[in-house]
Amino acid sequence: MNNNNNFSDRIDWTLASLLILFMISSVVAIASAQTTGQYAALGTNFALRQGAIYAVGFVMIAFMMYFDMDQFRKLAWVFYGFGVILLVGLLILPESIVPYRNGAYSWYYFPLIGTLQPSEFMKTFTVIALARVVTVHNEAFVNRDVKSDLWLLVKIGLISGIPFVLISQQPDLGTMLVFIAITVGVILVSGISWKLLLPTFGTITAVAGAALYFAIFRQDLMARYFQDYQLRRIYSWLDPYSYASGDAYQLTTAMSAIGSGEIFGKGFQDRQVYVPDNHTDFIFAVIGEEYGFIGASFVVSLFFLLIYHLTKVALETKSQFNVYVCAGVISMITFHVFQNIGMTIQLLPITGIPLPLVSYGGSSLIGTLFALGLLFSMRFHHKTYMFSSEEEN
Numbered sequence: 001m002n003n004n005n006n007f008s009d010r011i012d013w014t015l016a017s018l019l020i021l022f023m024i025s026s027v028v029a030i031a032s033a034q035t036t037g038q039y040a041a042l043g044t045n046f047a048l049r050q051g052a053i054y055a056v057g058f059v060m061i062a063f064m065m066y067f068d069m070d071q072f073r074k075l076a077w078v079f080y081g082f083g084v085i086l087l088v089g090l091l092i093l094p095e096s097i098v099p100y101r102n103g104a105y106s107w108y109y110f111p112l113i114g115t116l117q118p119s120e121f122m123k124t125f126t127v128i129a130l131a132r133v134v135t136v137h138n139e140a141f142v143n144r145d146v147k148s149d150l151w152l153l154v155k156i157g158l159i160s161g162i163p164f165v166l167i168s169q170q171p172d173l174g175t176m177l178v179f180i181a182i183t184v185g186v187i188l189v190s191g192i193s194w195k196l197l198l199p200t201f202g203t204i205t206a207v208a209g210a211a212l213y214f215a216i217f218r219q220d221l222m223a224r225y226f227q228d229y230q231l232r233r234i235y236s237w238l239d240p241y242s243y244a245s246g247d248a249y250q251l252t253t254a255m256s257a258i259g260s261g262e263i264f265g266k267g268f269q270d271r272q273v274y275v276p277d278n279h280t281d282f283i284f285a286v287i288g289e290e291y292g293f294i295g296a297s298f299v300v301s302l303f304f305l306l307i308y309h310l311t312k313v314a315l316e317t318k319s320q321f322n323v324y325v326c327a328g329v330i331s332m333i334t335f336h337v338f339q340n341i342g343m344t345i346q347l348l349p350i351t352g353i354p355l356p357l358v359s360y361g362g363s364s365l366i367g368t369l370f371a372l373g374l375l376f377s378m379r380f381h382h383k384t385y386m387f388s389s390e391e392e393n
Helices: 013-033 037-042 046-064 069-074 076-092 118-140 146-168 173-189 194-217 228-238 249-261 283-316 320-344 362-380
Strands: 108-110 114-116
Touching: 013 046, 013 283, 013 362, 046 362, 069 076, 069 118, 069 320, 069 362, 076 108, 076 118, 076 146, 114 362, 118 146, 118 173, 118 320, 118 362, 146 173, 146 194, 173 194, 173 320, 194 228, 249 283, 249 320, 283 320, 283 362, 320 362
Parallel strands: none
Antiparallel strands: 108 114
């Protein structure tokens, strides 16, 4: 076995370099966003806070690297159970601890510290739990059949369903969709037969397509089953300029900001279009306006490189557990990026989820860095066998 003991050589410097580039992009964008609108009047340096959160996250990753993935596998139910307890607490604790913000009970409030959104951590906790469940199942059922695959599908549904239901009670639609993306990502690499997956995903696609059809062409029928504010959110996405002064205000201003940036952008802190929540969910609008198509493409390229590298890590590992963890993390980050940028340019409805590693937010950033810390651990404990192509973690 050739296990390089050189500390520096065991660090994933490619991933570390990408995180540094993300940190610079995030801090610069937030530094500009906080100079306009209500945030300028608060007197809070969000860019400095973001840099400090990144520093805490880097320390956390360094700590995580000392634990190999077998230890994370053993602690899977501890993480998962802790996350479920936090989500239940959001539903039963008083508003002095769980304030009502942005139409949901999604945060804990701690004096002198700030807010904590447990669903951001529960995403990764669920990834670890799903990876363990699939790994143990596949080890027990070496000879696969439809019955064993159906049982695995049920177990995956239960593990994902508990946090999904709890988060639906807050309610937080965007995070619910992230859990669906994580679940789908793990299912696709779990080895479940396509005899089960094709009908399942086909049915889901048909239902989603029918819902969109009725939303566009049978609005009278939709009004019987949905609240008015829910329908306005759909219609303001499909026809934003008819709702520009109300539900679609964020969307129309975001598109105006991005469009005004053209190719090269207006330059740092040179903006005329104010977008609400421009340092959090709509940070991409700031990047598009100030740095134009070039700057926006640079950020999107960083995400492509990140996903490519995470996929490469998944392909190099021989551990089933590690593969499933990578699949969950990749699905989580990919959906976040696609949904956030998509909602900013009217490709998708607004759901209120941040752009990972770029938007301001302690819980979101630490949660994402925790997920990436698992990948750092994989690489740090990676072992290569001298006379064999077999590798394991």
